[in-house]
Amino acid sequence: MNSDFDFDLNFQVGTSINCHKILKSLAGQAGDSENESEVIEENAPFNKMSDAYLFAFILGLTAGKKSDVGKRKNYANFIQTVAKDIDIMTLMHHLGEKEDLESKEASLKAIEGYATWGLEKLGKQRFGDGKIRISDLLDDILEEKN
Amino acid sequence: MRIKSLELKNFGSYLGEGNRFDFDTKTGRDGYAIFGEIGRGKTSMINGMIWGLYGHVSAQEVGGASRNRPLIDADTQKLDTSFKQKQISPILNTYAFQEEDYIIKVRIIFENKGKDNKNRVYDLVRISENTVNHPQDDSHMKTTAHLTIDGVVVEAGRIQEKINEVMHEDISKFFFVEGDVIDNYCKLLYAKSGDHSIVEEVEIVLGLPALDKSEEDFDWLHGETEKKLVKAAKDQEKSRKDAKKVEKLDEKLLESQTNYDTLTQQIEHGEDEISRIEEQLSKDTNVAEAQQKKTMNGFYINEKNVLLRSLYNDRRELLSTNLWTCMIQRGLQSAIKMLEGKVIELDSLIQDRANERSKLDDLNRAIVTGDHKCSQCGNTEDGISQKEKEDYARQIVNLKKSIELKDDLINSLGDPKTEQIHLMRFQDSAGHERLNSIEHKIGATIADISKLEKENQKIEKELEAHDVVAIANLMEEKKSLTELGGSLKSLRSDHKKRIDTWEEEKRKLMEKLEGSVDNVEVIEIKRNRDVYKWLSEKFKSAMVGFKEDARTKVELHATDGFLKMVPEPEYYSGIKVDEKWGIVVLDRKKRPMTITNPGHRQLLALSVFNGLRKTSDLVFPTFFDNPGSNISNIEKVADYFWADDIGQMVMLSHGGGLKETETMKTYGKKLARAWRLSYSENSDDPTTSIEVIA
Numbered sequence: 001m002n003s004d005f006d007f008d009l010n011f012q013v014g015t016s017i018n019c020h021k022i023l024k025s026l027a028g029q030a031g032d033s034e035n036e037s038e039v040i041e042e043n044a045p046f047n048k049m050s051d052a053y054l055f056a057f058i059l060g061l062t063a064g065k066k067s068d069v070g071k072r073k074n075y076a077n078f079i080q081t082v083a084k085d086i087d088i089m090t091l092m093h094h095l096g097e098k099e100d101l102e103s104k105e106a107s108l109k110a111i112e113g114y115a116t117w118g119l120e121k122l123g124k125q126r127f128g129d130g131k132i133r134i135s136d137l138l139d140d141i142l143e144e145k146n
Numbered sequence: 147m148r149i150k151s152l153e154l155k156n157f158g159s160y161l162g163e164g165n166r167f168d169f170d171t172k173t174g175r176d177g178y179a180i181f182g183e184i185g186r187g188k189t190s191m192i193n194g195m196i197w198g199l200y201g202h203v204s205a206q207e208v209g210g211a212s213r214n215r216p217l218i219d220a221d222t223q224k225l226d227t228s229f230k231q232k233q234i235s236p237i238l239n240t241y242a243f244q245e246e247d248y249i250i251k252v253r254i255i256f257e258n259k260g261k262d263n264k265n266r267v268y269d270l271v272r273i274s275e276n277t278v279n280h281p282q283d284d285s286h287m288k289t290t291a292h293l294t295i296d297g298v299v300v301e302a303g304r305i306q307e308k309i310n311e312v313m314h315e316d317i318s319k320f321f322f323v324e325g326d327v328i329d330n331y332c333k334l335l336y337a338k339s340g341d342h343s344i345v346e347e348v349e350i351v352l353g354l355p356a357l358d359k360s361e362e363d364f365d366w367l368h369g370e371t372e373k374k375l376v377k378a379a380k381d382q383e384k385s386r387k388d389a390k391k392v393e394k395l396d397e398k399l400l401e402s403q404t405n406y407d408t409l410t411q412q413i414e415h416g417e418d419e420i421s422r423i424e425e426q427l428s429k430d431t432n433v434a435e436a437q438q439k440k441t442m443n444g445f446y447i448n449e450k451n452v453l454l455r456s457l458y459n460d461r462r463e464l465l466s467t468n469l470w471t472c473m474i475q476r477g478l479q480s481a482i483k484m485l486e487g488k489v490i491e492l493d494s495l496i497q498d499r500a501n502e503r504s505k506l507d508d509l510n511r512a513i514v515t516g517d518h519k520c521s522q523c524g525n526t527e528d529g530i531s532q533k534e535k536e537d538y539a540r541q542i543v544n545l546k547k548s549i550e551l552k553d554d555l556i557n558s559l560g561d562p563k564t565e566q567i568h569l570m571r572f573q574d575s576a577g578h579e580r581l582n583s584i585e586h587k588i589g590a591t592i593a594d595i596s597k598l599e600k601e602n603q604k605i606e607k608e609l610e611a612h613d614v615v616a617i618a619n620l621m622e623e624k625k626s627l628t629e630l631g632g633s634l635k636s637l638r639s640d641h642k643k644r645i646d647t648w649e650e651e652k653r654k655l656m657e658k659l660e661g662s663v664d665n666v667e668v669i670e671i672k673r674n675r676d677v678y679k680w681l682s683e684k685f686k687s688a689m690v691g692f693k694e695d696a697r698t699k700v701e702l703h704a705t706d707g708f709l710k711m712v713p714e715p716e717y718y719s720g721i722k723v724d725e726k727w728g729i730v731v732l733d734r735k736k737r738p739m740t741i742t743n744p745g746h747r748q749l750l751a752l753s754v755f756n757g758l759r760k761t762s763d764l765v766f767p768t769f770f771d772n773p774g775s776n777i778s779n780i781e782k783v784a785d786y787f788w789a790d791d792i793g794q795m796v797m798l799s800h801g802g803g804l805k806e807t808e809t810m811k812t813y814g815k816k817l818a819r820a821w822r823l824s825y826s827e828n829s830d831d832p833t834t835s836i837e838v839i840a
Binding site for chain 1: 454455458459461462463465466468469470472473474476477478481565568569572578581582585589
């Protein structure tokens with residue numbers, strides 16, 4: 001937690017319903033099970049939904065792009081499940097927009113916006129059949145940012 | 147064989163009489179050139195030669211099938227002059243047909259050196275004439291041939307035999323080489339061990355069957371002398387009984403030998419059948435191989451799947467670490483750089499603030515103590531003026547304001563150094579490369595698996611089409627033939643034993659007879675018989691060596707020609723000829739190599755052809771139609787063949803490879819003769835006219 005701010009990121013994050021499905025698929029999980037250890041698809045790129053959520057969030061943050069969450073589906077506590085000991089506020093302070101950290105509510109909205117955009121981007125890749133190329137996606141994103 | 151002249155009447159594009167080529171040589175050399183665009187009569191000229199010699203010319207239909215060209219075909223010749231609708235044009239010139247002149251005539255005068263080394267002049271005329279007033283097809287035509295050798299007429303029934311003695315039709319293709327279809331000739335290059343036809347033809351060119359025949363002749367002469375000996379013995383009382391025994395033994399030997407030969411034929415036929423079946427069964431072997439391949443592919447697919455699972459696992463593990471940091475590196479660098487600026491600014495502000503504080507202290511002290519330190523000499527004077535005090539007080543106020551402002555700025559800058567250290571913890575971009583490598587391997591492995599699976603699907607389809615019953619029948623047939631072959635061999639072996647026994651018996655009787663008949667005539671017969679026997683045995687052993695020598699000579703000549711004609715000879719070391727006349731090209735390290743360039747393949751075929759031509763004692767004219775259709779450096783070919791002096795070499799060019807102007811400039815003086823074929827000046831009359839240009 002960054003001491004420069006008078007709030008923390010201890011809140012429940014989520015994403016759109018559609019991106020929640022993508023999130024599960026990225027971690028090789030089917031159905032509505034939220035059991036993180038249950039990897040069904042062996043060619044899925046992530047071990048856990050939390051890894052996929054963090055990756056999608058950083059993807060959006062790096063690209064500087066957010067998506068409107070719309071009808072929201074709750075996923076997990078951000079600090080406890082996703083960020084853990086990573087100083088996300090410092091990253092957002094330096095890489096994000098000024099208003100992202102204006103308040104706790106603004107930071108929640110920003111995190112979900114970045115993550116949703118990232119999940120949509122990952123969802124457009126053909127994950128699941130083993131042909132997804134995360135490295136290509138990274139190249140594209142870094143190129144765009146450049 | 148040397149062509150002296152060729153005359154054509156109404157043959158192909160040659161209309162009427164007077165179409166004559168004289169192959170006399172003014173230069174003493176044997177290089178001839180005929181130039182003419184497509185359709186001007188070059189191929190007609192060669193076909194005229196072939197028709198004159200053998201009475202028919204074959205041509206290929208559009209579909210590829212080969213058949214004899216008809217002499218006449220009224221359906222097309224009545225109206226159409228282009229024959230575009232017909233796949234094969236008839237031999238009779240169309241204008242001749244329309245003028246109702248149905249006579250086709252070819253006259254070839256040539257010389258040939260016979261076995262007795264004597265040169266004879268052959269005058270061969272072949273004529274086709276109509277048997278009805280308005281012939282419609284070949285059934286209304288009659289073809290006859292007339293031949294004189296040194297002016298002596300050869301009877302009609304023996305003409306073809308005499309021509310074949312000079313140049314057998316089977317081997318004529320080695321001398322009438324069509325550039326456009328030379329690839330057919332290239333089959334020499336792929337002659338497999340089972341391709342007897344090419345072996346026989348090559349051996350005919352090299353005269354090997356003549357030697358076989360000589361061996362048979364000596365065997366026959368040996369037998370005849372023995373018969374004379376037995377006849378002489380029968381005339382004497384003391385040896386009559388033994389002579390009769392020999393005659394009886396001869397009868398039995400003849401019968402047994404006939405049976406032996408028949409059995410040998412049957413065995414060979416059976417073996418040919420077995421070879422045919424084995425060839426078909428080899429497809430079955432292919433099936434077994436395909437099944438094995440499928441199993442191996444399955445094994446590889448499993449292995450690749452294991453690898454793929456491991457790669458997926460590696461990727462998941464990598465993406466579960468802080469791989470995402472690679473995405474923020476660029477932003478991170480900008481932030482760290484910005485913080486560096488802040489650190490510099492902060493340090494500067496702190497330094498400035500310290501200076502101002504120090505100056506503030508000095509001014510306060512001066513006002514309180516009244517001392518003033520000279521800025522020039524450093525001496526302290528007692529007391530300061532009121533005006534100076536007021537000035538110091540103003541400065542103090544300003545400094546305090548400035549220090550306060552700096553305090554605010556320093557506070558607003560925060561702690562950029564700590565922030566820098568904080569951000570530096572996220573500096574890590576190595577994961578991207580590793581991810582790239584893993585995903586590349588994943589892609590390659592998936593592609594490998596897909597390829598193997600497709601291969602297996604294809605194999606499965608092939609296996610479905612496989613006729614198991616037919617294979618079983620073939621196996622059964624092969625088994626029966628093998629058993630029959632075994633029985634026949636056993637029978638033949640019995641005959642052989644009998645033959646050996648009777649021959650031994652006969653040999654003893656002959657020794658006895660030889661001792662009992664000793665007049666001069668018999669002694670002469672005995673001497674001849676021994677000579678023939680010796681010659682027969684010598685021929686048998688010499689044949690093996692002769693074939694080997696011939697092959698070596700063909701190799702040497704073919705290599706010489708190929709290396710002289712091919713554009714980049716440094717890539718090759720030579721040509722190897724195997725026992726079945728299969729050809730292998732060797733690279734510079736003498737390893738077998740495959741030649742795919744069509745021009746090089748043509749050169750290879752020409753080189754082998756030239757090797758045969760030079761090795762053979764037979765001298766023939768060679769007609770090379772359209773050289774350079776695929777050969778880029780035809781000049782080298784012309785250099786090589788026209789420098790040759792072992793027979794007439796006629797090159798017919800449509801200008802695609804060998805160009806008239808350049809050729810005449812370079813070789814004109816060296817050529818024996820050169821002609822230009824063109825259409826008559828009247829464009830409505832597209833018949834060939836022959837012009838001598840050298």
